[in-house]
Amino acid sequence: MPATGAQGHDGWWQRHQRALAPWLFLAPAAAMFLLYVVLPIGQSMRLSLYDWDGLGTPVWVGLANYVELASDPDFHVALKNSLIWLLGFLLAVPMGLGLALLLNQTVFGIRAIKSLFFFPFVISQVVIGLVFTWFYNPALGLVDKLFGLFGQADLAVLADEDLVTYAIVAAGLYPQIAYCMILYLTGLNSIRPDLIEAARLEGAKGWQMLWHVVLPQLRPASFIAVVVTVVGSLRSFDMVAVMTAGGPYGSSRVLAYYMYEKALSEYGYRMGYGTAIATVLFAIMLVYILFVLWRIYRQERELG
Amino acid sequence: MFPTPIERASAPTRWLYRAALPLALLLWLLPLIAVALTSVRGQADIAAGNYWGWPTQWQAWDNYAAVFSSTPILRYIGNSFLVTLPTVLGAVALACLAGFALGVYRFKANLLVFFVFVGGNFVPFQILMVPVRDLSLALGLYDSLSGLILFHIAFQSGFCTFFMRNFIRELPMELVEAARIEGASEWQVFHRVVLPLVRPALAALSVLVFTFIWNDYFWATVLIQGDHAMPVTGGLKSLNGQWVAQWHLVSAGAIVAALPPVAIFFILQKQFIAGLTMGATKG
Numbered sequence: 001m002p003a004t005g006a007q008g009h010d011g012w013w014q015r016h017q018r019a020l021a022p023w024l025f026l027a028p029a030a031a032m033f034l035l036y037v038v039l040p041i042g043q044s045m046r047l048s049l050y051d052w053d054g055l056g057t058p059v060w061v062g063l064a065n066y067v068e069l070a071s072d073p074d075f076h077v078a079l080k081n082s083l084i085w086l087l088g089f090l091l092a093v094p095m096g097l098g099l100a101l102l103l104n105q106t107v108f109g110i111r112a113i114k115s116l117f118f119f120p121f122v123i124s125q126v127v128i129g130l131v132f133t134w135f136y137n138p139a140l141g142l143v144d145k146l147f148g149l150f151g152q153a154d155l156a157v158l159a160d161e162d163l164v165t166y167a168i169v170a171a172g173l174y175p176q177i178a179y180c181m182i183l184y185l186t187g188l189n190s191i192r193p194d195l196i197e198a199a200r201l202e203g204a205k206g207w208q209m210l211w212h213v214v215l216p217q218l219r220p221a222s223f224i225a226v227v228v229t230v231v232g233s234l235r236s237f238d239m240v241a242v243m244t245a246g247g248p249y250g251s252s253r254v255l256a257y258y259m260y261e262k263a264l265s266e267y268g269y270r271m272g273y274g275t276a277i278a279t280v281l282f283a284i285m286l287v288y289i290l291f292v293l294w295r296i297y298r299q300e301r302e303l304g
Numbered sequence: 305m306f307p308t309p310i311e312r313a314s315a316p317t318r319w320l321y322r323a324a325l326p327l328a329l330l331l332w333l334l335p336l337i338a339v340a341l342t343s344v345r346g347q348a349d350i351a352a353g354n355y356w357g358w359p360t361q362w363q364a365w366d367n368y369a370a371v372f373s374s375t376p377i378l379r380y381i382g383n384s385f386l387v388t389l390p391t392v393l394g395a396v397a398l399a400c401l402a403g404f405a406l407g408v409y410r411f412k413a414n415l416l417v418f419f420v421f422v423g424g425n426f427v428p429f430q431i432l433m434v435p436v437r438d439l440s441l442a443l444g445l446y447d448s449l450s451g452l453i454l455f456h457i458a459f460q461s462g463f464c465t466f467f468m469r470n471f472i473r474e475l476p477m478e479l480v481e482a483a484r485i486e487g488a489s490e491w492q493v494f495h496r497v498v499l500p501l502v503r504p505a506l507a508a509l510s511v512l513v514f515t516f517i518w519n520d521y522f523w524a525t526v527l528i529q530g531d532h533a534m535p536v537t538g539g540l541k542s543l544n545g546q547w548v549a550q551w552h553l554v555s556a557g558a559i560v561a562a563l564p565p566v567a568i569f570f571i572l573q574k575q576f577i578a579g580l581t582m583g584a585t586k587g
Contacts, residue, residue, distance in 0.1 A: 017489065018409075019411075021405070021490035021491075022405040022406075022408075022409035022411055022414075025404050025490075025494070026401070026402050026406070028401060029399060029465055030402065032457060032458035033420070033421060033424060033458055033459075035439070035458065036436060036454070036455055036458030037427065037432060037458060037459060038420060038424060040434075040436055041424075041427060041431055041432070044431045044435055045431075054434075102328070105309065105310045105321070106311075107321070110325075113329055115570070115573055116329055116332075116333065117329065117332060118577075119333065119566070120335075122515055122562075122565050122566055123336075123519070123565070124519035124521065124562065125519065126519075126540055126541055127540070127558045127562050128335075130544055130554060130558055131335045131338070131339050134551060134554075135335065135338075140353055140355050141355075142334075142355075145356065174335070182577060182581070183580075183581065186577070205308075231426055235429065237429070237522050238521045238522065241521070241525070241541075242544075255430070256428060256429070256430050259430040259433070260430065260525075263434055274433075274434060275434050278434075281431065282431040285426065285427065285428050288426065289426045292422070292423075292426065293419050293422060293423055296422065297419075300415060
């Protein structure tokens with residue numbers, strides 16, 4: 001290892017620079033991240049064992065919040081809806097793939113068309129939520145006009161307890177499909193044409209080609225598409241807040257929204273109960289976080 | 305379907321594809337086109353229930369003027385810029401330093417620290433909500449722009465560090481070694497050797513973070529209460545409540561709110577998509 005700086009009589013700093021430098025470079029980001037992200041995770045988990053209104057002294061209640069959750073019908077609805085979000089949102093992955101395959105051609109203007117297809121992802125979910133609320137409006141919405149063609153006029157999807165969550169997920173899919181599409185379009189760019197040619201000589205085409213030749217090469221894109229979609233689905237808050245505020249009668253609540261409602265709204269400042277819901281949500285997400293980290297770990301080891 | 309280039313298809317198929325493309329685009333963008341059209345409709349159209357037909361009166365000027373004159377939207381937009389720009393700057397700066405530390409040095413805890421940044425970036429916001437709100441209250445930063453900015457910088461530094469570290473790791477390390485042999489200090493290595501090389505990544509990352517922060521709604525609701533510091537996403541939500549059934553105004557407001565990220569996307573499209581996939585495919 002080459003000596004840094006001049007010769008041995010240099011100061012303590014010169015001798016230890018290489019060992020200390022990484023920590024000094026890390027310090028600002030690490031301190032902020034620790035303060036605002038890492039520590040709060042632990043604090044939330046601890047708080048979930050207390051009863052606290054946000055002002056007075058927290059009272060230790062042990063697992064009582066979790067016991068209450070187990071028999072809280074609203075929590076069950078939120079949990080079920082979060083799972084509907086998770087499964088429904090995953091449709092964005094094959095739909096994004098389909099769109100990417102459709103657009104992966106070189107015709108005039110295709111670049112502009114691709115970026116216009118990506119457009120919904122750039123816009124805030126608040127705006128998308130407002131637009132779809134209007135679409136779903138039973139008196140004047142476009143969806144109502146469509147239903148009207150099939151003799152199903154005046155269907156208020158956002159006021160229907162059974163349909164509302166699916167309707168919001170459908171709205172959420174709009175930008176998410178665009179996101180997956182871009183990931184796949186980039187993946188398709190790096191596909192090896194020689195493998196495609198070889199497969200074609202063997203007579204592969206259509207689904208066979210897609211399944212056995214194209215998809216295996218798209219694995220990195222698929223992986224990241226699934227991860228961002230899962231994380232996005234469990235984080236879903238904006239759409240629910242904007243479109244229904246959890247209604248009607250709490251039937252479109254998801255964990256992320258129910259937690260907010262319990263901890264910070266007119267429904268009562270139950271910080272302990274709220275953080276218990278957040279902890280459950282975190283536990284579900286942890287599966288995916290560990291999955292991602294494990295994969296990065298494997299990649300790093302391969303690279304040495 | 306993909307592997308077959310459309311040039312190889314038969315003439316009718318080729319023709320069909322070219323015709324279907326704009327049609328598909330039109331359908332796909334229908335929600336946004338409808339909003340754009342409605343934002344220029346007159347009151348009479350709205351009253352007559354003409355939401356989806358071609359506007360009979362064009363009142364672009366009136367509608368947009370109404371949004372700006374009778375609502376605090378200008379203030380919301382200003383707040384969004386005041387939150388977004390410092391956040392982009394702060395998070396990217398911190399991430400350059402941290403990414404350099406994790407990308408260039410080999411030390412024992414390297415991978416562990418890296419994993420904390422990556423993993424933390426995926427946590428659901430709700431697990432941070434109560435403690436971050438309390439922290440902001442304790443620091444006297446609740447309901448202030450700086451409170452929101454500090455949180456955003458801290459949280460985004462997770463993704464940004466991940467991004468910068470991966471980029472820096474791909475750089476040729478011989479350059480770093482050569483600089484050291486010539487007697488450069490570690491800071492000089494960072495500042496003179498690595499920083500100039502990561503410029504393309506900086507652009508990509510900045511565009512991406514700009515959109516993330518501009519579009520944030522959750523933290524604006526949790527950390528901000530009044531109009532004085534409310535970003536445009538939160539502002540738009542409250543305007544929607546005030547203007548029930550005034551869809552031409554809500555639409556105009558939505559377009560105004562969406563304009564800055566959309567403009568940035570179209571100007572810096574290449575960087576945006578490069579950033580999105582650079583950060584992603586390395587995952």
